[in-house]
Amino acid sequence: MGKLGILAVVTVAVTAATAQTFQRLGACPDLGCVLPPDQSDFLPGQYFDLRLEVHAPVNGSEAFNNGEPDENFTVTITKEGGESKSIAEFFDVAEPELEKWDFHWYEDLFAKDAHAPSVVNVASKIYRKLAIYEPGNYVVTLKYYDGQTTTANWVVRPLATQKKAKNVILFIGDGMTTNMITAARLLGHKSINGKYQSLLQMDQFPVVGHQMTHSIDSFITDSANSASALYTGHKSTVNAMGVYVDSSADFFDDPKVETIVELLKRTWDSAWGAVSTAAISDATPIALTGHSRSRYAYGSLIDQGLNSVTNYSWTNQGGPDVWFGGGAEQFYPNSDSYEGKDYYEAFAKAGYEISLNKTSLLELGNSSRALGIFCQSHFPVWLDRNVFTENLESFKNDPLGSENPALDLPGLKEMTLKAIDILHTRGGDKGFFLMSEGASIDKQMHALDYDRALGDLLELDDTVRATINHLKEIGELENTLVLVTADHGHGFDVFGGVDTKYLSAQENDRDKRRAVGIYEQAGLSQYTVPVEGVSYGTGPNFPVNWDPRYSLAAGLSANPDHRENYRVHKKPRKVVSNTPGFSKNDLFVDSKDSPDGFVINGTLPVSESAGVHSLTDVAVFAMGPCQETFGGVYGNIDIFYKVANCLGLARPDNKPPAGPGSGCKKHQGQ
Numbered sequence: 001m002g003k004l005g006i007l008a009v010v011t012v013a014v015t016a017a018t019a020q021t022f023q024r025l026g027a028c029p030d031l032g033c034v035l036p037p038d039q040s041d042f043l044p045g046q047y048f049d050l051r052l053e054v055h056a057p058v059n060g061s062e063a064f065n066n067g068e069p070d071e072n073f074t075v076t077i078t079k080e081g082g083e084s085k086s087i088a089e090f091f092d093v094a095e096p097e098l099e100k101w102d103f104h105w106y107e108d109l110f111a112k113d114a115h116a117p118s119v120v121n122v123a124s125k126i127y128r129k130l131a132i133y134e135p136g137n138y139v140v141t142l143k144y145y146d147g148q149t150t151t152a153n154w155v156v157r158p159l160a161t162q163k164k165a166k167n168v169i170l171f172i173g174d175g176m177t178t179n180m181i182t183a184a185r186l187l188g189h190k191s192i193n194g195k196y197q198s199l200l201q202m203d204q205f206p207v208v209g210h211q212m213t214h215s216i217d218s219f220i221t222d223s224a225n226s227a228s229a230l231y232t233g234h235k236s237t238v239n240a241m242g243v244y245v246d247s248s249a250d251f252f253d254d255p256k257v258e259t260i261v262e263l264l265k266r267t268w269d270s271a272w273g274a275v276s277t278a279a280i281s282d283a284t285p286i287a288l289t290g291h292s293r294s295r296y297a298y299g300s301l302i303d304q305g306l307n308s309v310t311n312y313s314w315t316n317q318g319g320p321d322v323w324f325g326g327g328a329e330q331f332y333p334n335s336d337s338y339e340g341k342d343y344y345e346a347f348a349k350a351g352y353e354i355s356l357n358k359t360s361l362l363e364l365g366n367s368s369r370a371l372g373i374f375c376q377s378h379f380p381v382w383l384d385r386n387v388f389t390e391n392l393e394s395f396k397n398d399p400l401g402s403e404n405p406a407l408d409l410p411g412l413k414e415m416t417l418k419a420i421d422i423l424h425t426r427g428g429d430k431g432f433f434l435m436s437e438g439a440s441i442d443k444q445m446h447a448l449d450y451d452r453a454l455g456d457l458l459e460l461d462d463t464v465r466a467t468i469n470h471l472k473e474i475g476e477l478e479n480t481l482v483l484v485t486a487d488h489g490h491g492f493d494v495f496g497g498v499d500t501k502y503l504s505a506q507e508n509d510r511d512k513r514r515a516v517g518i519y520e521q522a523g524l525s526q527y528t529v530p531v532e533g534v535s536y537g538t539g540p541n542f543p544v545n546w547d548p549r550y551s552l553a554a555g556l557s558a559n560p561d562h563r564e565n566y567r568v569h570k571k572p573r574k575v576v577s578n579t580p581g582f583s584k585n586d587l588f589v590d591s592k593d594s595p596d597g598f599v600i601n602g603t604l605p606v607s608e609s610a611g612v613h614s615l616t617d618v619a620v621f622a623m624g625p626c627q628e629t630f631g632g633v634y635g636n637i638d639i640f641y642k643v644a645n646c647l648g649l650a651r652p653d654n655k656p657p658a659g660p661g662s663g664c665k666k667h668q669g670q
């Protein structure tokens with residue numbers, strides 16, 4: 001990435017994470033692989049690619065057949081109660097060419113330390129752009145090595161083809177757990193004698209459920225494959241989106257699955273958009289259109305957003321009607337934009353109005369497609385945009401690529417409300433889909449900067465509140481399914497209060513810990529108590545004091561070593577750094593961070609510079625048509641099927657649906 005703001009530290013830290021459980025290929029325990037694998041679910045009519053691989057390990061514990069993969073493998077599909085057919089016959093497609101490659105992997109940390117990878121030769125075929133229209137149970141059987149078989153049981157879910165909601169707005173608080181929501185409520189809302197005087201907007205949703213967020217091959221997920229699960233109904237692997245990960249080296253040939261906006265566009269020709277306080281090329285917004293096993297292929301993913309997948313014939317989502325976010329370095333021509341091209345120009349040529357600051361965002365009309373890119377990298381967070389505004393000057397994040405700071409920045413609320421007006425106008429009676437992300441809840445949790453994370457959570461909640469009011473104003477509230485959820489958890493909770501003045505006055509770490517008050521000594525939130533002579537001016541539903549003497553004792557164990565003084569960080573935070581004389585993978589507490597605090601040893605590998613995602617289920621708040629289907633506990637992929645069901649996206653055959661908006665009615669504003 002090019003010239004990044006201070007947040008670059010966090011982004012890099014996350015990419016450096018390594019798994020210590022190694023797999024030859026996730027979702028493929030046998031020497032034969034079927035992708036989509038066993039236990040996959042499909043929407044009737046949803047496009048997907050089918051990849052078959054036969055592995056011949058050359059060495060290592062699995063060495064087989066002198067490293068010669070069976071090139072004569074066969075594959076069939078059988079609908080329950082029906083006859084078995086070859087893939088080419090069943091889907092009426094041509095037999096693809098055989099492909100061959102090799103790859104290597106480490107069987108465990110001992111093999112890695114010894115630099116002894118296991119080498120695997122592969123024979124493979126891929127069938128592209130298939131769809132199954134009839135609901136039911138299917139078995140795909142791969143036969144190889146003269147008698148070995150790998151089977152995949154697939155379910156094509158029976159789902160509605162009628163629309164129940166005209167519009168869907170999906171809010172994603174990245175990494176937002178119930179613990180964070182609870183802490184944000186404590187910061188932004190006053191209570192008297194244990195009773196809140198006001199509530200978060202999320203607290204007022206009629207239905208709440210829990211989603212399980214595991215990846216397909218790891219119980220901890222990242223934002224790429226978890227977003228992909230929400231948008232496609234198919235789980236995937238860490239760093240992947242819109243594909244199942246195969247073993248070839250190419251990041252762009254993996255078997256794809258169709259996303260919600262691709263389906264929505266070809267089924268109902270609705271409008272769609274994405275808004276984020278991250279770079280628009282970041283995992284959560286870009287997984288709506290991205291098909292790659294590398295979330296870091298930012299430039300290509302932006303091209304896929306505009307032009308759809310061009311490498312392999314695939315369904316066209318038409319380009320977003322609205323994209324508002326950061327990540328300018330993929331737009332102005334430079335080494336981070338796809339093929340060095342100017343994507344501002346490419347979008348303008350495709351008919352987009354381009355906005356690069358808040359002033360011009362607010363002046364946009366409602367009828368044209370709009371691209372708003374307001375800074376490089378991710379947005380400076382709400383706390384810096386609204387409280388410690390002098391920090392904005394230190395960012396070199398101008399959306400045109402200069403080293404100047406981007407100072408005229410919109411917030412999530414302005415971007416989301418403008419997006420709704422455009423999508424409402426352009427979608428007309430065909431409706432719209434909008435994803436709006438509070439991205440830095442997670443990014444700041446990675447940095448262990450709890451105030452910055454919770455400030456962005458309050459910004460998200462404020463945006464949800466304003467959205468509901470706006471939908472009421474434009475007469476669309478009853479027609480709109482509003483969901484607020486997260487993509488995964490992140491280790492955080494509050495376990496007490498802290499007398500920061502006492503903490504600072506103590507000389508040694510063990511004495512400083514006496515300042516942490518637990519149980520009855522936790523006290524009450526001081527964030528809602530006004531302070532003489534200090535005005536934060538951030539309005540209702542946000543703290544009136546961000547730096548009280550009695551603060552929250554926050555954070556749990558999924559952290560690197562760090563030092564805490566439990567006070568708000570007036571500058572963005574960096575907890576560890578390299579120490580002269582030690583390896584760059586051996587990180588120690590940063591001497592400049594919280595100097596008056598005490599050291600807390602972490603539990604992560606010492607190469608980790610940031611906190612990490614955690615296992616917890618996350619909440620799903622639902623309001624509007626189909627809200628009742630979101631109660632209970634379910635998997636992240638089920639959210640896709642519930643939304644698809646509510647939007648009537650299932651197809652009984654490969655013909656376009658009859659219904660509102662199809663046929664002769666002209667798209668409003670085009």
Ligand SMILES: *[C@@H]1O[C@H](CO)[C@@H](O)[C@H](O)[C@H]1NC(C)=O
Nearest residue numbers: 068069070071072073145146
């Ligand atoms: C695989 O098929 C090819 C012809 O397509 C044949 O030449 C070869 O002997 C076969 N290999 C095996 C192991 O059956």
Ligand SMILES: *[C@@H]1O[C@H](CO)[C@@H](O)[C@H](O)[C@H]1NC(C)=O
Nearest residue numbers: 059060061115116117118119
């Ligand atoms: C497998 O073979 C490669 C060389 O082809 C070698 O580098 C690697 O160490 C071998 N791995 C094991 C586990 O023996």
Ligand SMILES: *[C@@H]1O[C@H](CO)[C@@H](O)[C@H](O)[C@H]1NC(C)=O
Nearest residue numbers: 250251252300303304310311
């Ligand atoms: C197409 O595939 C090539 C080769 O893998 C890759 O370099 C390129 O980024 C891909 N383009 C897009 C738009 O995905």
Ligand SMILES: *[C@@H]1O[C@H](CO)[C@@H](O)[C@H](O)[C@H]1NC(C)=O
Nearest residue numbers: 354355356357358359360408
């Ligand atoms: C905002 O962008 C417009 C063009 O889109 C430009 O004319 C104006 O100078 C910019 N304003 C600021 C404060 O950067």
Ligand SMILES: *[C@@H]1O[C@H](CO)[C@@H](O)[C@H](O)[C@H]1NC(C)=O
Nearest residue numbers: 363364365366367421422474
């Ligand atoms: C866009 O739509 C909103 C809501 O209907 C309306 O208030 C606003 O005036 C419209 N803006 C333009 C430029 O038409």
Ligand SMILES: *[C@@H]1O[C@H](CO)[C@@H](O)[C@H](O)[C@H]1NC(C)=O
Nearest residue numbers: 509510561598599600601602
């Ligand atoms: C942190 O761990 C180091 C050893 O890695 C130990 O020397 C030190 O005492 C620990 N500090 C605390 C506060 O537990």
